Amino acid sequence: MQTETWLDRFAGLARLEPPVRDLLLSRSAIIAAPAGSVIFGPGKSPENMLFLLDGVVRVQQVSESGHDIVLYRITAGESCVLTTACLLAYDDYAAEGIAETDVQAAAVPRDVFDELVAQSKSFRNFVFAAFSKRITDLFLMIDEVAFQRLDVRLADRLLKLSGGADTVATTHQKLAVELGTAREVVSRQLQEFQRRGWISQARGAVTLQDRAGILKLAQHHS
Amino acid sequence: MQTETWLDRFAGLARLEPPVRDLLLSRSAIIAAPAGSVIFGPGKSPENMLFLLDGVVRVQQVSESGHDIVLYRITAGESCVLTTACLLAYDDYAAEGIAETDVQAAAVPRDVFDELVAQSKSFRNFVFAAFSKRITDLFLMIDEVAFQRLDVRLADRLLKLSGGADTVATTHQKLAVELGTAREVVSRQLQEFQRRGWISQARGAVTLQDRAGILKLAQHHS
DNA sequence: AGCTTACGGTGACAATGTCACCAAAGGATA
DNA sequence: TATCCTTTGGTGACATTGTCACCGTAAGCT
Secondary structure, three states: OOOOOOHOOOOHHHHHHHHHHHHHHHEEEEEEOOOOEEEEEOEEEOOEEEEEEEEEEEEEEEEOOOOOOEEEEOOOEOOHHHHHHHHHOOOOOOEEEOOOEEEEEEEEHHHHHHHHHHHHHHHHHHHOOOOOOOOHHHHHHHHHHHHOOHHHHHHHHHHHHHOOOOOOOHHHHHHHHHHHHHHHHHHHHHHHHOOOEEEEOOEEEEEOOOHHHHHHHHHHHO | OOOHHHHHHHHHHHHHHHHHHHHHHHHHEEEEEOOOOEEOOOEEEOOOEEEEEEEEEEEEOOOOOOOOOEEEEOOOOEOHHHHHHHHHOOOOOOEEEEOOEEEEEEEEEHHHHHHHHHHHHHHHHHHHHHHHHHHHHHHHHHHHHOOOHHHHHHHHHHHHHHOOOEOOOOOOOHHHHOOOOOOOHHHHHHHHHHHHOOOEEEEEEEEEOHHHHHHHHHHHOO
16 A cells, blocks of 8 residues: 555656655655746756646746747646756756746656666656657647747637636736737737627736637637 | 677767667668658658668658648767657657658667667667757757748758758758748748849759858858 | 649738837836 | 836837739650
8 A cells, every 4th residue: 555645646657666666756855936936947957857746837938039939838747858858958958947836846866867767667658758748749839830820829828828717817928928929919919809809908917708709710720 | 899880870879888789789770761752750650769870861840731841850870869759659740751862770679779778878868868959959940930030041041951062952942841931932032142142043953152141141040 | 746743933912020119007115 | 195117008110921823934744
């Protein structure tokens, strides 16, 4: 009989071999970070691989030109393989991870990570699956940025950011960074959405009035 | 004393432990593919991890909308980690690998790959470094597609495709796929380049007349 | 030769990005 | 409260890029 541990929050780690479980549990530390803190970034490469237990981490890229773009988010139950990649420190990439909420994570040191990969087939599968998903997601993102219309992307992003809630607390500027475009462009599109009765706006907030209408546009993906 | 093997073409594999070397050599097969053949792609997922010994493989994405874009190239001495990712078959991604030249590669079966990762620290470093580089490259690409001016990207791509040669044998359409844009846009930009005396054009060929001028534009990256 | 396809040119227009502003809202402080 | 200051968002002019509907020519094929 095994007591519940943080491992159980990760589908891919549930069936680890007992000795591997023990190694992972005994050599990892639970860490916490407040909302808004920078988990990793240029000049602040993480010493550990992170398993996110609670909260959301936003990974975004800062271009030399001052342009930002959100690359992806890590939610609870996901691992931050990118920090793994960063552990190997290919070169300091310009991406940074920012806690969007208060965050809890299990930190696994580099050498433990290496040992786990060596010893456990399940762990290997977990790690490679995470890499694989990350890369295919990046492929999809490239496709979107290169070829998808902005109104479609914005509609899609609004729905995702709402998470089912009625209103999204964000600014035009932040939405622009989500999509890698300019604030003015977002403002224009939101005006058009409003004109169609899909949303209403307030300072720092977008309220979804007609989910169906937005969804119909967003689905031009398929 | 060890005779020369294909392993020596890979910087990261040169110092593998002897038993690991032997495993890799004995369980891998040298395969060849003619220029133009599809190495992997939708509905044709590779059974093996590939180490490219000779030639160039172009990896490009095919969008539902019919838009293509070149993601990256694999040159001799590089491994196709993506095929590794694909081995795990997250889901059939829409990317395909096409031999741009006649190609030779060492094919390592999936189970051998897994065993190598388990047994050799050097091999693990090699694999994770490859993943890491691929992901950081994709980050750079997203930045480029989202924020870089098209003339800068085209200039840069022309120089890279030339590989030092005077003329690049390609069509406007192919250059458009390189950049993920439309053929007409490439045509216009090339006309402008020609007007400036940087290039001259023929059907299916672009001749670089003023590398310095092109380079100056391309370097607006930095 | 005739046919077919690939290649490239062109103009009009739409969508998106950039720039230089402005005004209003909210927060901080004297 | 009055005053500043920052953040947020609006606007118009313009540049760049994407899309569409064409066209003519070059190259390959039979």
